Amino acid sequence: MRDNSSMNLYLYQLKSLILKEYKEAFRDKRALLVALMMALLAPVAIVLMSKIMIEKLVDEPPVYVNFNGAEYAPKLIKYFADNNLLNLVDAPVDEKLIWQQRNIVMDIPQDYETDMAQGKPIKLYLRADFTDKAVGPPVRRINNAVRSYSLSIGYKRLLLRGVDVRLLNPLTLVEQDTAKPDATFILISMMLGIYLMLAAFMSGLSVAIDSSAGERERNVLEMLLCQPVSTLQIVLAKLIGASTISIIGVVLVLVLTSLSVGLVDLTKIGATFTLDIMTSLTLLLLLLPICFFASACQLFVAFQTKSFKEAQSTVSILIGIPAFIPFVVSMMDDRPQWLNWLPVAGQSMIIENIFKGVDVNWLAFLATSVVTIAITVTLVVVLAKKLRSEKVVMALS
Structure with missing residues (x-):
């Protein structure tokens, strides 16, 4: 008790x-x-x-670039536009000042079409302040677009010469994610x-x-x-x-x-x-x-x-x-x-x-x-x- x-x-x-x-x-x-x-x-x-994060991964908002010599490469500029990489002159008024401050410039040489027709390598010059964090994602998208466009042209040139482009990729790795959807x-x-x-x-x-x-x-x-x-x-x-x-x-x-x-x-x-x-x-x-x-x-x-x-x-x-x-x-x-x-x-x-x-x-x-x-x-x-x-x-x- x-x-x-x-x-x-x-x-x-x-x-x-x-x-x-x-x-x-x-x-x-x-x-x-x-x-x-x-x-x-x-x-x-x-x-x-x-x-x-979803907007950056999926939506890919427009990137405005100051193209110098855009008239020399109309197909390249069209390819950029299809990937939402647009000319700075077409930027909306409310966004134009921001992209002008980022100042991403691409110089296209005057002899672009001539060198392209002759199969010569062409140098495109991209100028920007690469230490600026806001410039990083747009620059990566531009690099990827140029690399993809360059590969497509290279494949077409090989096809014209009777070369099977599949020879360039003898191995293909297929990844199968076993994770659940959640x-x-x-x-x-x-x-x-x-x-x-x-x-x-x-x-x-x-x-x-x-x-x-x-x-x-x-x-x-x-x-x-x-x-x-x-x-x-x-x-x-x-x-x-x-x-x-x-x-x-x-x-x-x-x-x-x-x-x-x-x-x-x-x-x-x-x-x-x-x-x-x-x-x-x-x-x-x-x-x-x-x-x-x-x-x-x-x-x-x-x-x-x-x-x-x-x-x-x-x-x-x-x-x-x-x-x-x-x-x-x-x-x-x-x-x-x-x-x-x-x-x-x-x-x-x-x-x-x-x-x-x-x-x-x-x-x-x-x-x-x-x-x-x-x-x-x-x-x-x-x-x-x-x-x-x-x-x-x-x-x-």
Whole structure:
């Protein structure tokens, strides 16, 4: 009976502390909105960048070039026009100034037709500021167009001389992509995976800092420690409060992304992308340990700082973890098996496989979740012990 009453008292105290943390977290609506800003802006960023990328890959907007000597090569100019490479004089008024500043010039020699008729090599001079990033894509399109036109003329010359052009390509490699249709749209997959990780780390960041370094500066922490509650209860309440906001951020990213992706016309690149209920639940279950892990790391680091301002600058460094680790993992060709066990790295690889349409490796899913939870529990226990020290509570050197 005494054990049951002690447990009931323990749970009642923990419940009261959690409610207190929730009141603190949801009291300032403006701070809460800032905390969830990442989750709200992520779907917008995905839609905008996807549309820009699709436009560059498929639509091929007009490129305006200042052709010097266009009258000497009418067929070449027509071929350029068919590939949406147009003369600068034909540019619309609202775009002409932009292309004049880019100043892409092609010089066509006066003896172009004579040399072409005699089969002599012809040099076309393309002048532009190649260090300008805005000039790069148009120049690549011009290079490809010139190379394609040159090859077509070369093939015709060989045919006239009775040479089979197939002799130039004795081997042909046929690539057959075995990826599922949902995996073809890699841009959304990579961005959404990173945004989900960032949402888990960023959404609860301000709550974690305020409930640790902030409460210490306001002397709230000292008052809590004077109450008949354990330091473990205090840490658990703060962890649950910050993690709840992180989970809300992840859910918002999943829900808003599933709605906003419908605004992108993926059929232009022959791709499909959907976030069904089962996939969303799998992702949420995978990221739940990360939400607690992120909040535990932030609380642990924040309590080691001397002031609220120092905590803000120090804890913010942790945001680089969900961006840096998935990037490094994606660049690795041969990934060690132990990466499947690590927090963030293991989750990022599973998310990547989910969006590729690969079946979930539930053993790796369980392994990385268990390791993440184990590290989180360790951080909580160590922090609970540290809160018994005056150095941490009073921020003493």
